[in-house]
Amino acid sequence: MKASVAIIGGGMQGLMLAFCLAERGMTDVAVFDAGYWQGGASGRNGTMVRGGFSSPEWTRFFGHSHRLWLGLSRRLGHNVMYTQRGYAILAESDRTAAVIEESLQVQRDCGIASHPLSQDGLARRIPIVARARVKSAMIFEDGGTAPHHAVMKGLRAACEERGVALHYDTAITAIERQNGRAAGVWRGEELVTADATVIAAGAHSPAVAELAGVELEGRPWRLEAMATEPLRPVLDPALALLDRTVYMHQTARGEIVGGCEVHGDFAGATLASDLPVMAHYARHLVEMMPSLAGLRILRQWAGIIHASADFAPLLGPHPDCRDLWISAGWSYGVMGAPAAGALLAEAIATGRIDDRMAPFAVDRKRRGRLIREAAIVVSD
């Protein structure tokens, strides 16, 4: 079998890249995934999208991605349900209030539509939040959410319509190396030769990179989320609480879905969830939204991401192996997928590395070029 591009990983990154390659006329793209469709982090995430952070690098990249989100349904010909109901970030301490101030400045410089949210604005947009706890707040009015079931369905259909070959439950067992380049992938006994090979395997990316004999920094990191019973609308914008590393939103199904990070709780690359995150997230929720205290929890689940040293994506060619490309290290993968797909497709097709993608080079840790980003809700 032969493909122009072989993509390892059929999650949001892999499918978006395949779609963008197909859009450029490259239709003999093959995608391989060891698991089932939507089984990885692409089917287990917080679904929230915003266009700005506190660093210029993140803001330029994710700002571009956010603009692509707005038109994605029309491009795919399928509705990804990206809803612009707003995305608010709250700070409860001087430290995080400073992060918000810095973010707003950077975002203004990058032309991102975000603005501070006053106490009155907070009362209007998020009436259930305990305002006395909030020191500073900001909102992306056209930020929002895109439920992964709709996004993944749209991507899958759009890829299939354009002739992309999707292979789920198909593990790649080796990556073919010839003359210092990646020449394709082995699925069991069968070699699929390819002009370019892409690793977009989420938490499994470092292990897949080993198949090509190269190193990919970062480690698997388990994150957990949970959903409550469905309520009539009480929470309009998506919400990130910087001090608590909490994120949440109310879905179109009425459930309040979110999660938080508990320090140290990343042991074991398993999809089994555990009690600490649920308990801590519930406490954050009750402290910030006391009127929800009597609401019941419907279910909890875990997903595994690939955490890079600075939680930023690892995007671009791998420096130690020609024709091997990487889209990994994602902790904000939903947000970044449209930009990553478009810019990486451009790089693979033309060899040109876009300025917005360049800072996220795969070997930046080795080169001492890690990116400092404070407005994220994952941390060491």
Add this chain to the structure above:
Amino acid sequence: MARHGGGKDERLTIFWNGRPIEARAGDSAAAALHRAGIRGIGCSRKFHRPLSGDLALGLQAQLDGIPNVRLDRLIVQPGMQLGSQNVWPSPRFDLLQLARLVPRRWLRGGFEHPRALPSGSRRFEIWERLLRFLAGGGDAISPSRQSEIRPGKKIAIDVAVIGGGPAGRRAAIAEAGEGRSVLLISRGRRPGRFAAAMGEVLPLLPGNIRVLAGWEAIALYRGGRVLLAAPHDGGPAAVIEPQEIVLATGRRSLAPLVPGADLPGVMDLASAVGLARAGAIPPGQRAVLIGTNALEAIAPRLQKLGIALAGMTEAGRATRILGWESVRGIELSEGKRIACEAVIHAGPWRADPFLPFQACAGGALRLAAGELPAHIRLAGSAELPPEPTACARLDDRAFVCPCMDVTVAEIRDLVSGGDSHVEVLKRLTGCGMGPCQGMPCWDNLAATLAHLTGRPAESFGHPSYRAPRAGLTLAQAAGLADLVAPEPPS
């Protein structure tokens, strides 16, 4: 005969959709409503079909704005305000009922994201707002309402036995006899009551066994940590980390996979017995008993409790349960019809899969059950293999997932399109994502796939049974935060 909160005949008033209902002290809300002749309690998510029949699903209504309160677990309090959920603008004039007339094909999984209303457009934002409004099970909670974190507790114990039936009692007695401290956790307020009603002899529990009755083990985590809650009294949740765990959680009966099996009036044997004992089955109501075995022994017990049986047959012979708002009859495979107001199913039986699955599930690509760890064991009927779902012939109109409105027809079309992975089907349809969290929906799903493909039902497996089984409030969960330290980094 003394009961919780007073004599058996002590009366009190609760409210259903604003209308006063007389209840007896100690009643479950389900029994009180059933006695008052109220059948359609909740509505399914998309078609707004009346739901309530099977108490195994948990009768669901809203209490104080909170949706999906399980009425079979809720003890009535004077003045309690209960209401239908998922209705608009009011329970008496519910326009959402019109959804029952919508062709079912229009509301299949994915109807939320029609191509004609692409996101990025104003039209989509309006559509999404409408969806969000209609999806809410409970009304929005008033921002002025405040509630407190309920500090949880940790109970030190050597052995936990989950289930208060004969097997659980025997296990508890044996463990206590070896000098270990034993905690017996029973979902029912009177452990083993159903088994006793079925004629089983309950071994007496010695005083040194601690009993938590009316409590439910709602999750089992890696390493054997058990999460306990008494879901509906609002009190604190508890965590135990026993050295040994016995799962004597018994078996539940599954309704047959036929059209109408979700109608109010279809109930499992345990629910029927519970309602009859509470005096909530109206005199003169006729029931048909269906099941897999020992029906001759069960029938006289039901009759003794005052249930009039109009017939009795193998569950596999049922082809359809008739009715629009509630049960009016049952149709059997040779076309014979029996008029009745209730269908009681006593089989096929299936052990509750939640806790055993959680005790041994792992994997980074797919959460799958492994071997039970050595310190966790099954006892009694929980050990028995599952009986196959009753499905005389696969009928497109039958609901695989009653709460989320997933029909056999929808699964059939997805399978012909090439999707037969249960996790994928769950994500495409929402099957099993409602309040019952997959029981019985995923058994129905496997049975449907077996019929469609000719492969055995077990070969399809099931999606992961996620903790905590509905019941824990945010306030209760929040109270556990100080008790549960995160794992140390690997």
